[in-house]
Amino acid sequence: RIGVFLAGCATEEDRAALLKLARAVWPKANIVAGSDRDSGMAACLRDRDGIAVNAGTGSSVTGRSGCRIENAGGWGHILGDAGGAYFVSIRALRSILREYDLRRGEREFAANILRALGLNNFDELVRWAQTADKMEIASLAPVVFEAARKSDEAARQIIAAGVSALVDFTTAVSMRLQLETPEVRLMGGLFENQKFYRVAFAKALSEKIPGANVALSESPPEVGAAWLAADERLQIAKTAEPAGAVSLVSSTEEANPRSANLDRLSAREIVELFVAEEKLVDEGLRQCIDQLARAIELSAGAIGKGGRMFYVGAGTSGRLGVLDAAEIPPTFGASPDLFQGIIAGGAPALQRSIEGAEDDAHAGALAMDERGVKSEDLVIGISASGRAAFVIGALRRAREIGAQTILLTCNAKREPGGEFDLEINLKTGPEIVTGSTRLKAGTATKIALNIISTGAMTRLGRVRGNLMIDLQPTNKKLRERAVGLVSQLARCDRESARSRLERADWNLREALNEE
Template identity: 45%
Template sequence: MLDHLTTEASNPASEDLDEMSTLDLVNLINGQDAGVALAVGQQALQIAAAIDAISTRLLRSGRLIYFGAGTSGRLGVLDAAECPPTFSSDPKQVIGLIAGGPTAMTTAVEGAEDNPELGAKDLQAIGLSSQDVVVGIATSGRTPYVIGGLDYARESGAYAIGLTCNDNSELHSHCDLVIAPVVGPEIISGSTRMKAGTATKMVLNMLSTGAMVRQGKTFGNLMVDLRATNSKLNARAKRIVKAATKLSEDEASRLLEQCNGEVKTAIVVHHTGESAEQARILLSEANGHLRQAIRGITRERSC
């Protein structure tokens, strides 16, 4: 049943793996990994379309929900968990689900991935709505848990994205959009935690980062959507304000104090000369997009 899958095929380059020197083994894995980025790059159009779909739904108060089994599920949970500390996003905005529940993050839950009803039930349990986007992750492209969840998502009106590392997989007919970086056979046959897992992590990085950038979470490449609530974040906030305003450290610190530790507000105040209260209004009108808030007031003054 799995014989036709690229991810399950034997890799000719590693047929003598157990007889290789350690250095040759390392070089082989590294050489094989080098092709992963190329495979992901070939899916650029699909990834961009997914980011736009996710961003549109998030702007409407929808959620991004990853779900999968085994390695695929763990990578989804990891990416979701990284969004709040990286982008100060609401922890409920990006969610990761894994077949078998939290226990499956560290311990295999036998049979969980083989149950399509479980995929639907897990999505139902979080109140999936038509405003949400789901990303079903299955490197094989055939995991019943994921396919069952994708079917339920489409029935609910949610936008369904499938992520697999096999072309023309079963997953394709259960999604609105498929991202399929084909990385080829693994060094250890069927060990999709390797190249397929790397490809999955790269795609998820792009999806969450791209969607958050579209939400106005960055100013250039600066993480501006944070509040200085402890000493570590206060130091980071000062560095960001300094970089965005060219102020000295002392000046950046004073500006942040005036703006209640709000980095975005401080940067708008500096660039527009407005009060902190007015800066917050400008940001709200620009849906949190810092550059748009600054350009908006600048444009008004030039008219």
């Protein structure tokens, strides 16, 4: 058995990638993979409840109570890692440069930094800092602690800020886990090598959590990794389908007999085949007219009561959701937060495939929490197969929150599960290129989303006749469209319409309401 635990390995996608690499090296081994938080917790507490506080190059706080895990910090040196060696060192560098800019002071603290780096002046220090990595910058921490021991006030303030951040994180984790007298174990180079830091942390924490039992960890993270690898109770980390997922092959993954000789067709024959296959998109949509109408009603109802719309998808499905959401503000004058698109893997997945992103049910659920989904909202999960773990995880979490949910799929073999408020199954059949759901399934999905969002906004009064009266005329083309719209609705010539719009600062409703 082998344990591999690396910094930044936080998601199922990360674990799957790490397992793949490890199995290439040790093909016959049982491998447990995870983050350095996991091995740190094991080193500090084994399987006991408590809190592990890490202050090394970076920092993190991880707590456990039963099966529940809570984290704080550990966001990396750019966004966080408060209380770690990088935090201490970069603040010291900024402090001495600020002092130099304000007072041109010759301070012992600054001289010690230059000496430690073998530099002669501040210009050299700036050039060094611009190319140094986080480990090199973090290596200055001992100089800061030495200055603090010599009563340098700036150094003491920096260390106090680090202690305060770690104490705040630890207190927050303790409160979330409802640990009144937690076992708190300290790890990482700063705590191990700087007694001053350990003592300051323990003293400050005792003021926030009087019953906390604070001590240095007896084992390094490597021992924690070995303990996790040796624990037979642990399942090997792997990517799995969410519970209840259908194991049958999706109809979108079946071979299309009508395109079996695709590679031998002429250009014209390829076009004819594509056009002929599009009739299945029309048929799939017609079979779901009632469900699509219900989706419009649910969407309009949610928005009318102050809720928002969330599209959740992976790959092509996610991109289509983001696209439809992005078009709502300019088309209907709605706030950008009214329709929101969430794609597995985040913004990078809009332009390239993110391996394993759709298989992470936890990430889907977490997205619902982090994006602030509420009970009055409506979440539409988009998955051609109806099985994408990211989507199912998001929908299940949305239901737990109390939001209404819709699952939009294109899998003829999927049976309705009754788990969500509405299921729309656009049965478009096998793709011309086997499994390429960007084709018919993608087309049908795009049309369905157009129907739902346009129908909802129309029901909410954002369309008059067939004209978008809340259009945002942000460019020349849209301004000309706005002129034509006002001219038609106000029964005036285009010049008069333009004048009305200019007086209304190009607000269509105001221009139309002008006496």
